[in-house]
Amino acid sequence: xxxxxxxxxxxxxxxxxxxxxxxxxxxxxxxxxxxxxxxxxxxxxxxxxxxxxxxxxxxxxxxxxxxxxxxxxxxxxxxxxxxxxxxxxxxxxxxxxxxxxxxxxxxxxxxxxxxxxxxxxxxxxxxxxxxxxxxxxxxxxxxxxxxxxxxxxxxxxxxxxxxxxxxxxxxxxxxxxxxxxxxxxxxxxxxxxxxxxxxxxxxxxxxxxxxxxxxxxxxxxxxxxxxxxxxxxxxxxxxxxxxxxxxxxxxxxxxxxxxxxxxxxxxxxxxxxxxxxxxxxxxxxxxxxxxxxxxxxxxxxxxxxxxxxxxxxxxxxxxxxxxxxxxxxxxxxxxxxxxxxxxxxxxxxxxxxxxxxxxxxxxxxxxxxxxxxxxxxxxxxxxxxxxxxxxxxxxxxxxxxxxxxxxxxxxxxxxxxxxxxxxxxxxxxxxxxxxxxxxxxxxxxxxxxxxxxxxxxxxxxxxxxxxxxxxxxxxxxxxxxxxxxxxxxxxxxxxxxxxxxxxxxxxxxx
Amino acid sequence: xxxxxxxxxxxxxxxxxxxxxxxxxxxxxxxxxxxxxxxxxxxxxxxxxxxxxxxxxxxxxxxxxxxxxxxxxxxxxxxxxxxxxxxxxxxxxxxxxxxxxxxxxxxxxxxxxxxxxxxxxxxxxxxxxxxxxxxxxxxxxxxxxxxxxxxxxxxxxxxxxxxxxxxxxxxxxxxxxxxxxxxxxxxxxxxxxxxxxxxxxxxxxxxxxxxxxxxxxxxxxxxxxxxxxxxxxxxxxxxxxxxxxxxxxxxxxxxxxxxxxxxxxxxxxxxxx
Numbered sequence: 001x002x003x004x005x006x007x008x009x010x011x012x013x014x015x016x017x018x019x020x021x022x023x024x025x026x027x028x029x030x031x032x033x034x035x036x037x038x039x040x041x042x043x044x045x046x047x048x049x050x051x052x053x054x055x056x057x058x059x060x061x062x063x064x065x066x067x068x069x070x071x072x073x074x075x076x077x078x079x080x081x082x083x084x085x086x087x088x089x090x091x092x093x094x095x096x097x098x099x100x101x102x103x104x105x106x107x108x109x110x111x112x113x114x115x116x117x118x119x120x121x122x123x124x125x126x127x128x129x130x131x132x133x134x135x136x137x138x139x140x141x142x143x144x145x146x147x148x149x150x151x152x153x154x155x156x157x158x159x160x161x162x163x164x165x166x167x168x169x170x171x172x173x174x175x176x177x178x179x180x181x182x183x184x185x186x187x188x189x190x191x192x193x194x195x196x197x198x199x200x201x202x203x204x205x206x207x208x209x210x211x212x213x214x215x216x217x218x219x220x221x222x223x224x225x226x227x228x229x230x231x232x233x234x235x236x237x238x239x240x241x242x243x244x245x246x247x248x249x250x251x252x253x254x255x256x257x258x259x260x261x262x263x264x265x266x267x268x269x270x271x272x273x274x275x276x277x278x279x280x281x282x283x284x285x286x287x288x289x290x291x292x293x294x295x296x297x298x299x300x301x302x303x304x305x306x307x308x309x310x311x312x313x314x315x316x317x318x319x320x321x322x323x324x325x326x327x328x329x330x331x332x333x334x335x336x337x338x339x340x341x342x343x344x345x346x347x348x349x350x351x352x353x354x355x356x357x358x359x360x361x362x363x364x365x366x367x368x369x370x371x372x373x374x375x376x377x378x379x380x381x382x383x384x385x386x387x388x389x390x391x392x393x394x395x396x397x398x399x400x401x402x403x404x405x406x407x408x409x410x411x412x413x414x415x416x417x418x419x420x421x422x423x424x425x426x427x428x429x430x431x432x433x434x435x436x437x438x439x440x441x442x443x444x445x446x447x448x449x450x451x452x453x454x455x456x457x458x459x460x461x462x463x464x465x466x467x468x469x470x471x472x473x474x475x476x477x478x479x480x481x482x483x484x485x486x487x488x489x490x491x492x493x494x495x496x497x498x499x500x501x502x503x504x505x506x507x508x509x510x
Numbered sequence: 511x512x513x514x515x516x517x518x519x520x521x522x523x524x525x526x527x528x529x530x531x532x533x534x535x536x537x538x539x540x541x542x543x544x545x546x547x548x549x550x551x552x553x554x555x556x557x558x559x560x561x562x563x564x565x566x567x568x569x570x571x572x573x574x575x576x577x578x579x580x581x582x583x584x585x586x587x588x589x590x591x592x593x594x595x596x597x598x599x600x601x602x603x604x605x606x607x608x609x610x611x612x613x614x615x616x617x618x619x620x621x622x623x624x625x626x627x628x629x630x631x632x633x634x635x636x637x638x639x640x641x642x643x644x645x646x647x648x649x650x651x652x653x654x655x656x657x658x659x660x661x662x663x664x665x666x667x668x669x670x671x672x673x674x675x676x677x678x679x680x681x682x683x684x685x686x687x688x689x690x691x692x693x694x695x696x697x698x699x700x701x702x703x704x705x706x707x708x709x710x711x712x713x714x715x716x717x718x719x720x721x722x723x724x725x726x727x728x729x730x731x732x733x734x735x736x737x738x739x740x741x742x743x744x745x746x747x748x749x750x751x752x753x754x755x756x757x758x759x760x761x762x763x764x765x766x767x768x769x770x771x772x773x774x775x776x777x778x779x780x781x782x783x
Contacts, residue, residue, distance in 0.1 A: 233604035240657035248634035336755035489630035
């Protein structure tokens with residue numbers, strides 16, 4: 001490793017550590033003030049009317065003391081030896097006159113220092129690199145170091161700026177007495193700060209790993225070239241997956257244990273409160289049960305699809321056209337399908353009830369009756385999915401070697417025996433796969449419910465997706481909707497894990 | 511031989527009956543779309559319109575700004591198809607052809623994303639896009655489906671099934687990695703790319719939930735959302751509703767019928783979809 005390279009690596013590490021320390025410092029400064037002012041207010045409130053005259057902190061200078069006696073908001077004041085104090089006014093029993101103040105010392109510096117400890121370590125490493133201590137000579141070529149340095153620099157600049165704004169908004173320094181800061185009660189977002197710190201940590205770790213790897217591969221430039229090339233091919237999709245799939249998973253878990261109110265930027269941690277709320281919500285259980293009942297259309301449709309596949313497996317002229325026709329509902333626009341079925345199932349003028357009437361059967365209010373609404377949706381779903389399942393079964397049937405069936409025939413097996421003993425066992429994996437995939441997809445079904453029943457009548461067709469949609473976008477309870485999503489996710493993960501075990505054969509060569 | 515002939519006739523009857531069941535709702539949709547507004551309110555209902563009324567289509571499609579909705583759906587579909595095809599080809603190629611550092615863990619990450627049901631990510635994705643200020647914008651509408659992990663797997667499998675000789679020859683001739691990919695690999699992978707494109711198109715055209723939550727203004731509605739709200743507004747006018755439904759169906763059916771071979775290939779790969 002040349003001197004220049006070492007210096008570049010050192011510079012990158014230095015930048016990164018300084019950035020991280022700065023972020024932690026600024027963030028905790030703001031967060032601590034806000035938290036402390038809340039605590040001071042709470043204590044002041046508890047004292048109010050009970051304390052005859054709580055003392056003002058007397059060691060402050062006169063200007064600050066007079067501000068304390070007048071201002072009804074929490075304040076940051078600096079005592080003569082430089083410590084910061086967050087105060088909240090205590091009023092008399094009539095809530096009229098300020099008679100004292102509660103003051104709490106801030107400890108954000110200590111908190112910031114402890115948070116920034118890893119960065120201090122990195123700082124030491126950087127210094128060690130610069131002076132050339134052998135033990136900390138992490139080998140790393142110029143390119144990686146400079147690239148990492150640029151990355152850190154940009155990330156650090158962005159985060160520090162962002163956080164400085166947040167802290168300035170929190171405590172406007174332009175207030176007349178320079179030592180006095182008026183506190184707004186909104187803290188900078190703890191989650192956002194945490195995210196930035198995590199980002200810095202991850203980028204730092206990645207850069208260190210890159211430097212190590214690059215050094216280890218120094219003998220094999222071809223591999224370095226190939227890796228860089230491959231990663232650049234993968235970067236676009238990886239970036240999208242990180243932002244729109246991987247980050248949302250963490251975010252989902254985070255929302256589900258915090259309050260998420262659109263009006264307030266305050267998002268306190270509430271533990272499992274939202275999960276308790278949905279556990280006590282009969283509508284949630286209703287939706288879950290409806291979803292499980294609704295999923296029953298899958299095995300029913302599979303039986304029909306297997307029958308259809310057997311019918312369409314015959315060597316008839318024009319059979320290909322018929323296969324395409326059977327498949328149409330699967331690709332058709334779901335809203336259009338929902339509309340035509342709503343029309344077919346119409347109580348007074350629907351074709352289905354007209355057919356019942358000609359058979360002298362009573363009319364059924366298919367979508368208006370809680371007993372028939374869910375079965376009606378299941379019927380539509382079955383019609384929509386039949387083609388897909390049929391095609392998969394058809395592929396399964398055509399993969400069965402004819403010789404096996406011929407052998408069974410020569411052994412004297414009749415058609416039913418040939419199906420039961422030869423065909424069906426060969427179709428078992430396909431069936432398991434279809435069953436699990438179908439059930440997973442049945443939990444995604446939203447359009448039919450949204451267009452045909454809106455979850456009604458009397459929540460008879462309320463399914464989880466629809467509840468999540470309503471909870472979030474109609475009742476604006478994103479946090480509760482997130483908790484429901486976590487439950488749904490858990491349920492589907494189990495099913496997916498099962499599904500993958502069945503397609504392991506396919507995935508094994510992956 | 512009377513027996514096989516009878517069987518053949520029975521087979522035909524079953525197959526045609528099945529096809530009729532599947533296609534009947536579409537025919538009924540079309541028939542109703544051509545009826546008079548009050549003609550449908552008869553018992554028993556007429557199966558065919560007395561006089562086909564084609565004006566239903568123009569009336570229904572101008573009652574709401576459907577031209578705008580079709581434009582939005584088209585933008586969504588084109589962006590989704592482009593994004594998914596490009597990223598699937600690039601990432602699939604890299605996973606299939608390159609042996610690079612970090613490949614195994616990265617592949618595991620991609621596999622892992624397939625396990626997460628998209629429906630559960632609706633809330634955090636929305637709040638994330640909201641935080642980016644992209645709610646009620648075209649960018650927000652198209653953002654979430656630009657990459658599909660299953661398409662990447664399909665492309666990877668397809669590239670693995672192709673011989674590498676031509677690529678190696680091109681490399682010996684001094685072609686760059688990008689040239690090898692673009693000039694040699696992509697043209698060979700056209701059938702699989704068509705499959706990815708077709709599924710992306712159909713999924714994008716049928717999508718309702720995300721477009722519904724991301725579009726606040728009616729101007730950003732896609733066709734599916736437009737037809738759904740049309741249904742709420744003209745609840746009693748079934749011929750208009752059916753006309754709008756037919757219009758929503760046509761593009762996706764045309765694309766499907768034009769490219770059904772690619773579709774069946776995708777289903778054969780169903781293991782990951």
